[in-house]
Amino acid sequence: MNDRTQPTTTKAPQPTDVVMQMVMGAWVSQSISTLTRLDVPDRLKDHGPQSVEELTQTLSVDAKPEFLERLLRACSSIGLFNEGADGRFGITPLSEVLTSDSPVSLKKLTEVFGASWWQLWGGLEDALRTGQSQPIALFGMNYWEYCLSNPKEMADFAAAMKANSLNSMRGVLEHCDFSQIKKVVDVGGGAGHLAIALVKQYPHLQAVVLDLPELMPIAQQQIQxxxxxxxxxxxxxxGDMFQAVPEADVYILKHIMHDWDDAQCLQILKNCRQSMTGDGRLLCVDAVLPPMGNTQGTPAKFLDVDMIVFGGGKERTEEQWRELYATAGFELIAITPLQDNFGTSIVEGKKPEHQA
Structure with missing residues (x-):
């Protein structure tokens, strides 16, 4: 009899197992979003491990205890929470980033993923077949109009974009030198988070936030x-970036270009080119897709699909960025990858020497 211990062979997952895990990702996404909207991660971070009775009765989580327990157990199975034999659930490093005061908080971004965006993604098949914007199909208006007509959606979207922009904003501050720049315009700068950070870091710098007039009250609140x-x-x-932009040395367009088609992007870039002073620079902060045949870049590629759902925009490869810049009168001089949620890069351009 051979009593040697036989090596354990790990069985490779079957294709059906892998695909089922992928498909159930939609359930996982909605589960995480729902628990985040209910502030469960915040409650567990603030008060420590809790039972579902304590969460619902003492800490005012709006859910039936038996159903909440089932959802928490499912999310604990993927590492989102700790699950004790005593029926108490606790926070983990994964759910900590879903809390309000996490320095890398994904709370608001996660919440909008599971709210209106969840509805819109239900129209992906229709978008692929017809090319129609799903906000128009579902709400009767484009997404920006929908936000403007729904203050809560606008507030949630602004908070989500702030959270999503933190890493890319840090990337701009870390990789771009504004020490010799007099004036910068943040085109589509929203609530002004990047502009505020820039003028704080560079005591001489003048900064302009350009965005829709309807967003200016939000930006005004931000700087109070x-x-x-x-x-x-x-x-x-x-103002309207499709009409004109203020004069400046440097233009920053952070998470702006991917919202629009090539013709619209060209109009924005040409406006920047026309108003640019001196040896100016153009900084577009957006995803750069890998070339065909390269299967990396998953977050950026699914963000590209998101642009199909919302209608009109797209992510671009390096070749497409170069062509877009050249047509608008810029030379692409550097692409600097950043570590953020969607594989963003800083795509830097300048006026060609003979045009400067």
Whole structure:
């Protein structure tokens, strides 16, 4: 009899197992979003491990205890929470990033994924077949109009974009030198988070936030309480980037270009080119897709599909970026990858030497 211990062979997952895990990802996404909207991660972080009775009765989580327990057990099975034999659930490093005060909080982004965006993605098949924007199909208006007509959606979207932009904003501050720049315009700058960070880091810098007039009250609220030295060097301009942009040395378009088709992007870039002063620079902060045949870049590629759902925009390869820049009168001089949620890069352009 051979009593040697035989090596354990790990059985490779079957294709059906892998595909089922992928398909059930939609359930996982909605489960995480729902628990986050109910503030469960925040409650567990603030109060420590809790039973579902404590969560619902003492900490005001709006759910039936027996159903909440079933959902928490499912999410604990993927590492989102700790599950004790005593029926208490606790936070883990995964659910910590879903809390409000996490420095890398995904709370608001996760919440919008499971709310209106969840509805819109249900129309993916129709979008592929017809090319129709799903916000128009579902709401009767494009997504920006929907946000403007629904203050809560606008507030949630702004908070989600702030959270999503934190890493890309840090990337701009880390990789781009504005020490010799006099004035920068953040085109489509929303609530002004990047512009505020720039004028804080560079005491000489003037910054302009350009966005829709309807967004200016949100930006104004954002700068309230800032030091006078900051607010004096920060200007909020309500306008239309398709019509004109303020004069500046550098233009930043962070998570803007992917929302629009090539013709619309060209109009924005040509406006920047026309108003650019001196040896200016153009900084587009967006995804750069790998070339055909390269199967990496999953987050950016699914974000590209998201643009199909929302209608009109797309992510671009390096070759497509170069062509877009050249047509608008810029030379692409550098692509700097950033570590963020969607594989974003800084795509830097300048005026060609003979045109400067």
């Amino acid at each position: 309480g800032e030091d006078e030295n900051i607010t004096q060097r920060l200007k909020l301009v309500g």
